[in-house]
Amino acid sequence: MFQAFYNGLSGMFTSSKALNLVSNNVSNMQTPGYKAQDAFLTSLSTRDGNGLGAKVADVDYRFSPGEVTQTGNSTDLFLDGNALFILKDGADYYYTRAGLFSFDSEDNLVDKLSGMKVVGFDKQGNLAPINISPHKSLPFEMTDLVNITGQLTNKTPNYSFGDLSIINAKGESQDLSLDFSYSEDNMNWVVTVKDSLGSQVGSGLVEFEADGTLKVGKNELQIMLPEGQSVTVSFGEPGSLAGLTSLNESPESNISISDINGEVESPYRQVEVKTNGEIVLKYVNGKQVDVGRLALAKVDDFAAFSVKEGHILSSNGDRPEHLKAGEGLDVNVISGALELSNVDLAQEFGDMIVIQRSYQASSRVLSVSNQMLEQLYNSTNG
Template sequence: MIDSIYVGMSGLAGFSSGLRAIANNTTNLNTPGYKSTSMQFSDAFYSRSSSNGGNSGQLGYGLSTAGTALSFKQGEMRQTGNGLDLAIDGEGLFTLKNPDGSTAYSRAGQFHFNADGVLVNAAGAKVLGLDANGVMSEISIAGMKTQPGKASSVLSFNGNVSPASATQNIAGVKVIDAAGGEHTLSVKLTDTSATTAGSWRVDLLEGSSVVGTGQLVFDNTGRPTAASAKVSMSYTPAGQATVPLTLDFSTDVTSNSSKSVSAINFSKQDGYASADLTSTAFDATGVLILTYANGETAKGSRLSLSRFDSTATVRAIGDNEYEATDSSGWHAGTAGGAFGSVKSGFVELSNVDLSQEFSDLVIMQRGYQASSQVITTANEMLQQLFSMQSK
């Protein structure tokens, strides 16, 4: 009977541990990136009460716990609209460097840039990525919060130049200088076919002043000739450095005599003014995309992801982080393939199945009550025995 009490006590201890695992899962129901755990039970060792062979004389010593098992089942993804909230659709984990220098891994992708411009999680661990040389390092936007301006180099045009018109004026030609300043110029086309068949003089004007001149020639098919389709000239804004320009008529520009009215327009230029950083996000391959107020974008580091072969090499350490118990079972890489894809503006929620936890809770409660009843019964039997002995 003393053994029965011991066996019942092992049940109370085991089911208490199981209840704690359930409690931890349910309290982390809304923890992003949380992975549920389940208590693993095993029967305790056996002794043989007689010399009979087989199992006829074996008596068990109760319940043992073999630790908890992690479930890395994918959690639900919820959209947040924050470009630095990241979720992994697949088996990868984010690679982190803790303040003490240790490496950790996480599925919780709620990140932000700290005061030094370094990407970190809520606990201050740095998120690791790969630089341009493929070396693992922190992800930083230091020196990238403002984009310097880029002077225009190519001005593109489209439309039709009708031979029926002696001159054509193209207004609203935007040019960005080396300092990022914007200038609005115009282009005048003058028919010079009397000198060279199909030719037009190209004048770049600032106000009424001609600041550059070139020639555009159309062949007998109405397309610009290869030698003249891109007209080179220079523009020197007041007080600024000279800006070499190419006026590009090579795409979508024709000279069609069947169209009596010219409809040639300025379409685009490749310069931009300096601007501040307005937003940051990651693409599906884990590359940092920076967007500036001028509409331009730039690319930063690429996230370094990790994955494991078996949960036996994973240990939870808190703060939504895990560590490797055996580095040989872990692999480093980037988004794609076995590592999964990155979803910016989403967070992965806990994978806890609340209905399953409640079902397990009832089972644990019934097991605890049964073990308690075993102890109570064994105790009553002992009391009866002591009472019989005293008579």
């Protein structure tokens, strides 16, 4: 009779623990990468088979994929396939399905929830954290070549072109102008280059053949700027009509810039993660740089992993293979999406009903045992 009392009590205890797991599952429905837990009970008995109630034998995790939500954040990543992201904390490797990533204050790609660094492959194929510090902006490039095209005619013997903007040795944009003056005595053009203050920074002669094409050796000039910067102004190839020409039948002079090099410093404006895990920075000037590629852990069986905490998994034995998406792994990395928990609300509600009935029944056993004991005590007093 006393044993029935304690059996009912153990049933209430195990039901309470199982309900704790269910409530925790439900509360983590929206937690990225959370894996639902299940409680498994076992009966207790003596050697001669007398029942001693029940206890929680084990708590296991469901490793089925979770729901996927769109976030629009390019560093939020979802793995479409059987693999895990790799995280590093000191010398230890951990794993997760929750790709809730961002760049920290030191420009490392990290897991937002734990702060652990996301592991990738560098250009040499070595495992390393993904850091964008060296690539946050592209350095400026000085202008050293300007290509000019158009036409000059002695019908307008003095012509000024003021739309030449170059990148100087400080990485700044600097405006220059070209003044063309026709010399009838020598039948050539004197070119004077001035800065925005009107100071001369270069000069030279441009000469043409009778057919209006440039002469050899008279088709370019050099501009010398402060800090040793030299800029070549090319008017085209000698004998070609593709560059600057001199055709007197033209009504007026008109030139333009066909090509110019040099770039101001350009910060990155966007991070793109490709389906193969390549991480690319896109810059304001339209250029892009590959800064690394995500490393992924191959998963043959999730039983080889255990939950360290929350969405973080650890390997139970040997370290799994670290591979690239599409190279040994049939996995796609989807940017702008997250895997949420794999909690099935219908299953949790069903388990909750069963647990509630179990608790009620155990409570009833406890109540009946107490009534029988009370009846026994009362009969001894009679």
